[in-house]
Amino acid sequence: MKKLLRLSLLGLLLLCSVVVNGAQVPKYIFLFIGDGMGFNHVEATQIYAEKVGTDTGERSLLFPTFPVMTQVCTRSASHLITCSSAAATALATGEKTTNYVIGMDAEKNHGLKSLARQLKDKGYKIGIITSASIDHATPGGFYASQPDRSMYYEIGVDAANSGFDFFGGAGLLEPRSKRNPSAPCLYDLFNQKGYTMFRGMDAYNRATAKDKILLFPTDTVSKSLKYAMDRSAKDLSLPDLTKACLANFQETEKKGFFMMVEGGKIDWAAHAHDGGAVVKETIDFDQCIRLAYDFYKNHPNETLILVTADHETGGLGLGNSDMNLNIDLLQYQKCSQEALTAAMREMKSGKMIPSWEDMKAFLKKNLGFWEQIKITPREELELLVCYEESFLKKKSKDVVSLYAKDEPLAVAAIALLDKKASLGWTTKTHTGAPVPLYAIGKQAVLYSGRRDNTDMANVLRKLFLIK
Ligand SMILES: [Zn+2]
Known part of the structure; x- marks a missing residue:
C-alpha cells in the first residue's frame, strides 16, 4: 500500500514537472547566427547605422538593444579557433567536436542529435534558413552527421532525411555525388521524401504546397545568395526567406516552431576583408531579426529570440591611425x-x-x-x-x-x-575572440553571464527535459 502511495506520488510529481515545464518552455524559438560576426562587426555596423542610416531608414540596429547581452566562448574540441562546422555542431547539438567535423563526436565515432531534431520529435516545425547553400557548415550542423564538412552530397542526403519542414538558401553544392555516380540525384531524393522545391519568390508565392519546402534562387549555379549591396529587387534575399518561412509556420504550426537563420555572408565578406560588405550584410541580418521581433511583440510570453555568432572572422579592428573612426566612408x-x-x-x-x-x-x-x-x-x-x-x-x-x-x-x-x-584586419581566417549573444523573450534571462557555445542548445534542452 505504502509502495503504491509512493509510486502515485512520484507519478503526480512527474506530471507536475511536465506541466510546469510545459509552461516554462518557449513555443516559438528563433536562433539567428551571424556567421563570423564578432563584437566589432556589430559595432562597426551600429556606428554606420547611426551616422549614415540603413537603406530602410533606421538609425540603429535592433538586436544590440535586446535586454540580455553577453559573450560566448567559441573554442572547438580540437582548436582554440573553431571552424564553422565545429561551431555549428556545438551550437546545434550542445557538444563540441573537432574542426571540419559536422554533427559527430570529436573522435568521429557516432552522430550527435541536434536540439532541432529533438524538437522535431516533439512536434515543432523546423526551419533552416541561410544565405549560403543549405548543405553548408552552419545549416548542416542542425541536421547532418558527417565526418567532414566538405561531404556536401552526404550532408544533402541527411537534409532530405531530416523531415525538417522548411529549407531556404542558395541551393545544394553537390546535387550529384562526386564519389558515387550511381547514387541518386539529391533533387530526386528530396522529391521522394515529400519536399517541393521552388526557385524564386514568384514561384513560391504562386504555390499551394505548404509542407516540406525547399526555397532557392532562380539562379541554379551560385553558391550563395547575392551580397545585399549587389542584389536587385528580383534577387532572393535572406529577409525574403525568413519572411516566407515565418509566414508558413504561422499558418501551419500546431505545437510550436524552431527557426535557425544564418547570415552566412558576413563571414564571406570578412574572409575577403570587404568592410563595406560586412556592414551591409549585418544590416540585412538585422532586417531578418526585425521580422522575428515583430512576431515576438504579438507573442511575448511564448517567443524566445537568440542572436549570436559561430566565431569571429578577420580579427576586425576599429581604428588604425588616430582617434577617428571614419566608418561613414563605407557609404560610398x-x-x-x-x-x-x-x-x-x-x-x-x-x-x-x-x-x-x-x-x-x-x-x-x-x-x-x-x-x-x-x-x-x-x-x-x-x-x-x-x-x-x-x-x-x-x-x-x-x-x-x-x-x-x-x-x-x-x-x-x-x-x-x-x-x-x-578598419583593420589581422587575419584572413577566423579568430579565437569571443562572440556576442543577444537575447529577448521567454527564458532569455537564462542566457545571462559568460556562455559557452554549447549552452545555446543545452539551456533549452534542460528546459524541455530532453537528454
Ligand atoms: Zn568562415
Whole structure:
C-alpha cells in the first residue's frame, strides 16, 4: 500500500514537472547566427547605422538593444579557433567536436542529435534558413552527421532525411555525388521524401504546397545568395526567406516552431576583408531579426529570440591611425569586392583595355575615390602600379581567400577604402575572440553571464527535459 502511495506520488510529481515545464518552455524559438560576426562587426555596423542610416531608414540596429547581452566562448574540441562546422555542431547539438567535423563526436565515432531534431520529435516545425547553400557548415550542423564538412552530397542526403519542414538558401553544392555516380540525384531524393522545391519568390508565392519546402534562387549555379549591396529587387534575399518561412509556420504550426537563420555572408565578406560588405550584410541580418521581433511583440510570453555568432572572422579592428573612426566612408562603396572583381574582369577581357583615366572614373563611381574620399598622390601611385601590373602587363594573380578569387586592383581599392574608414584586419581566417549573444523573450534571462557555445542548445534542452 505504502509502495503504491509512493509510486502515485512520484507519478503526480512527474506530471507536475511536465506541466510546469510545459509552461516554462518557449513555443516559438528563433536562433539567428551571424556567421563570423564578432563584437566589432556589430559595432562597426551600429556606428554606420547611426551616422549614415540603413537603406530602410533606421538609425540603429535592433538586436544590440535586446535586454540580455553577453559573450560566448567559441573554442572547438580540437582548436582554440573553431571552424564553422565545429561551431555549428556545438551550437546545434550542445557538444563540441573537432574542426571540419559536422554533427559527430570529436573522435568521429557516432552522430550527435541536434536540439532541432529533438524538437522535431516533439512536434515543432523546423526551419533552416541561410544565405549560403543549405548543405553548408552552419545549416548542416542542425541536421547532418558527417565526418567532414566538405561531404556536401552526404550532408544533402541527411537534409532530405531530416523531415525538417522548411529549407531556404542558395541551393545544394553537390546535387550529384562526386564519389558515387550511381547514387541518386539529391533533387530526386528530396522529391521522394515529400519536399517541393521552388526557385524564386514568384514561384513560391504562386504555390499551394505548404509542407516540406525547399526555397532557392532562380539562379541554379551560385553558391550563395547575392551580397545585399549587389542584389536587385528580383534577387532572393535572406529577409525574403525568413519572411516566407515565418509566414508558413504561422499558418501551419500546431505545437510550436524552431527557426535557425544564418547570415552566412558576413563571414564571406570578412574572409575577403570587404568592410563595406560586412556592414551591409549585418544590416540585412538585422532586417531578418526585425521580422522575428515583430512576431515576438504579438507573442511575448511564448517567443524566445537568440542572436549570436559561430566565431569571429578577420580579427576586425576599429581604428588604425588616430582617434577617428571614419566608418561613414563605407557609404560610398556601391558594390562588393566580388562585384568590383566581376566588372574589372569584364573590362580586362574587352577589346579596349581601359585607360588609367577610365579606371579612375570607375573607382570614383563605385567607391567615391577622389570625389567624396580624398586620395593622396602616394595612394594613387599605389593603385596605378597595381593597375599596370594587372591590366597592362597582365602579370598579377588573383587574390585568393576562403570563398573568393578577387582581382588584385579590386582588392587594393577595397583595402584602401577600409584603411580610410579606420578598419583593420589581422587575419584572413577566423579568430579565437569571443562572440556576442543577444537575447529577448521567454527564458532569455537564462542566457545571462559568460556562455559557452554549447549552452545555446543545452539551456533549452534542460528546459524541455530532453537528454
Ligand atoms: Zn568562415
